[in-house]
Amino acid sequence: MASHARKNAARRQESLTGVNRRAALQDIRNTLPPTPQARTAARVPRSEASATVVPGELIALVQDFVRWGQRHLDDAVRAAHQHIERPGDWHRLVLYALTDALAYNFLLIGTLAAYLQEQGLDADLLRRHLQSPDPDRYVSQEALDLLAGLMGRPVPEGQREPTWQFVGRQIAECGVQRDGEERRLTRE
Numbered sequence: 001m002a003s004h005a006r007k008n009a010a011r012r013q014e015s016l017t018g019v020n021r022r023a024a025l026q027d028i029r030n031t032l033p034p035t036p037q038a039r040t041a042a043r044v045p046r047s048e049a050s051a052t053v054v055p056g057e058l059i060a061l062v063q064d065f066v067r068w069g070q071r072h073l074d075d076a077v078r079a080a081h082q083h084i085e086r087p088g089d090w091h092r093l094v095l096y097a098l099t100d101a102l103a104y105n106f107l108l109i110g111t112l113a114a115y116l117q118e119q120g121l122d123a124d125l126l127r128r129h130l131q132s133p134d135p136d137r138y139v140s141q142e143a144l145d146l147l148a149g150l151m152g153r154p155v156p157e158g159q160r161e162p163t164w165q166f167v168g169r170q171i172a173e174c175g176v177q178r179d180g181e182e183r184r185l186t187r188e
Contacts, residue, residue: 030133035110035140041117041147057150058115060175061168065108072101107164110143111150118147 079093109130116126117139126135142164149168155161161169 041114044118057172069101069104072097110138111146
């Protein structure tokens with residue numbers, strides 16, 4: 001019953017404003033600023049790129065980041081309920097948790113977009129998938145480092161391994177057995 005009331009209210013609002021929730025959300029997506037120093041991932045040589053199957057490392061990444069993001073969203077809900085009497089704590093804790101979840105989402109999206117760029121996915125198709133006017137909007141150096149770690153790419157000689165490359169390597173090692181069978185990540 002409540003969902004019908006919400007839908008009816010949404011229809012009334014749409015008739016008043018002429019914009020539905022989906023279109024309003026797209027307006028927000030379009031106004032998101034691009035990632036500072038956005039990059040385009042370089043195409044990977046065909047021997048390394050396998051477009052026939054989604055690599056298990058990417059599945060492990062999605063599982064890991066969604067779990068961490070969900071943990072932060074759950075923290076936001078918990079803080080919203082627990083600190084109702086203390087507005088200072090309420091807004092601080094809710095915003096900390098929400099921005100942490102947002103950071104995980106941005107990095108996850110950027111890493112997946114970088115992978116698709118490496119695979120040679122058409123930029124217009126990537127724009128549609130990202131629902132963004134810019135195919136590089138989420139691709140940052142951190143996303144490229146994370147992807148390098150996931151795919152097991154070596155660190156250039158004489159350089160330190162970037163943090164996100166290490167994280168990607170750990171996700172790949174914990175989340176995917178070498179025989180291609182997935183297992184649940186146990187890192188908590």
